Amino acid sequence: MPISFNQPTLIGLEFRYLAETLERAHLSGNGEFTKRCQHLLEQQLGAHRVLLTHSATGALEMAAILAGIGPGDEVIMPSFTFCSTANAIVLRGGVPVFAEIRPDTLNIDETAIETAITPRTRAICVVHYAGVGCQMDTVLEIANRHGLVVIEDAAQALHADFKDRPLGTFGALSAFSFHETKNIISGEGGALVINDLDLAERAEIIWEKGTNRAQFQRGEVARYTWVDIGSSFLPSELTAAFLFAQLEAGASVTRNRLDAWQRYHAALRPLEIADRLRRPVVPQGCAHNGHIYYVLAPDGAQRDAALRAMAARGVNAVMHYVPLHSSPAGLRYGRAAGPLPITEDLASRLIRLPLHAGLMPEHQEAVVAALEHVLA
């Protein structure tokens, strides 16, 4: 049996909540389960306002609108991220400016942000890779000094902290993902966190296709009409019902992933000491959520060979991002703030290991044995 990289898992009352939704006969968005998910997330995060979306991609698009990104505006972000981080900016006519990452966490190098700032810079979008937090105190300090909006692409970072504060609560706006590859899932799904309360009213309008429908439903306005730009960013109630069951079990999901993460980490220590790979680094102050376990091969050629050899042994290990500054759309729509040698080097060496709720310790032993064999 091959060991799969990911495996979506039911963990609670998903079926019961889906049945409840069907009985209630409200399947479109912003119903009972959407509200329950939003309240639960607000509680878990200690956040002011959360809106469920159909994806983190949608939440990032909302964030770009709310941050006022317009033609020619620049947004500083890492190149080592998923294309949705950049697409959200490009769709507003903005320009992603790709900054270097830190060699330890693969997060944006906070010391590389300031030199990337130009008179056109409007925002900084950080990405908490693998659920390990960026240095948010430094990022916020730079943003405040230059009057920039901070957006967190926290797609991978639910239930992870930086200095005892949940990721997703630092920026004016943050995006979470519930895509089936993430820790907490609803197939497709996401959430926008609005920490800058001045943006909350407009967020709701953009979310509801540019209408004041939510205000109308609360009896705050007499008519329901088109008042601003917007789109259909809401998930259906079926998605929200499934998600609510997952969110309720959030603590145990995170615990299980951290256990599996720790088993890899302990088992791979000898290989790191022998210089055959490098393990992830979690800096002081970062409480991560076990979202990804990766290793770095000594060089790109060995990584590529290792992925092929592991596949042949039935282990579905995978690479991660092709750096955006070197991708066809990144070259067309964005620019690198300067040379990005660390980004290029680490991206070429990275191997993500299978990690999911159904992964057993004996599977992990087989993965480690495969790595021992292929990274000689």
Ligand SMILES: *Cc1c(COP(=O)(O)O)cnc(C)c1O
């Ligand atoms: C998964 C992911 C996204 C996209 O999330 P969707 O919910 O699939 O749209 C965006 N950014 C990062 C860093 C991600 O890991």
